[in-house]
Amino acid sequence: MVESKSLVLDNKQVNQKIRRMAFQIFENNFNEKEIVLAGIKNKGYILAQLLQEQLNEIASFKTRLVGVSLDKEAPTQSNISLDCDEKEVKNKTIILIDDVSNTGRTMAYSLKPFLNIKVKKLETSVLVNRSHTQFPISIKYSGFELATTIKEHVEVLLEKEEKCVYLL
Template sequence: MGNKGLILSDAQVRQKIKRIAYEIYENNFQEKDIILAGIQEQGYELARLLLEELQQIASFKTTLIGVRLDKFAPTQSEISLDCDVSVVKNKCIILIDDVMNTGRTMAYSLKPFLNVKVKKIETAVLVNRSHTQFPISIQYTGYELATTIKEHVEVQLENDRKAVYLQ
């Protein structure tokens, strides 16, 4: 993909991830355990990158877990964690996805945490498009982007060259 739709370069994506990690640490430095709950695929990959950064700077234990759901049909699919729910009990949860569009995915991803007592739940995204239709507030945002609802934001995190594109 050419640079025409490039929003964030590799260096910029890495800097945003580092900044989010520092913000998470600053707001949770008194915690003993933090759970980074990455929403399947890109959200999980972002959570993994945040875990790497937090392990370098934070004194608390950080655990990475995955949240699985069908993003296109969340009401018809099971929404589950890739760990036992006892792992998140009485812990601070950071729910992470790559892009926040309407808030629907983030809202449905909260379901597994509603049946267990957690200390608090915060949210983090790399790109917030602010087309909010659900009552979801993002505590940690890498980049705020005003777009039309028809535009598409593509985040690449898996390879050595990370980037965000607008299509």
């Protein structure tokens, strides 16, 4: 059986969503001197890089890019870590970023490194929010809200030449 793909967002639309999200982040944090974009590896980190590019064009504050590593399939058995020293994010506004939010599980576990650090504010951002919340995670900045069944799958491509979102 061949899986059928339905294009949800094309390259131009994904770029527009990322730019709009960057403006929303800027509008809600314009008084900050620096914000930390914490991208969940792998695609969340790529999205964080794309948001950083947009924010560097429009915002007056500095942005710091940080990677959050964890095993998405077995987060309770994995080491959840930042690719920087905790002191670098202390007392800062943090935006935790992933490509898709399904149940909120990955976001919830990705908060772990920040629970031992005093942060100024912690917000969340995803390109696609499916809203099948099973964890108490609310997405602050969402590029696209997509109503799906829990069995459907969302595929996000964030390559330089092709950015798009498919529903499988």
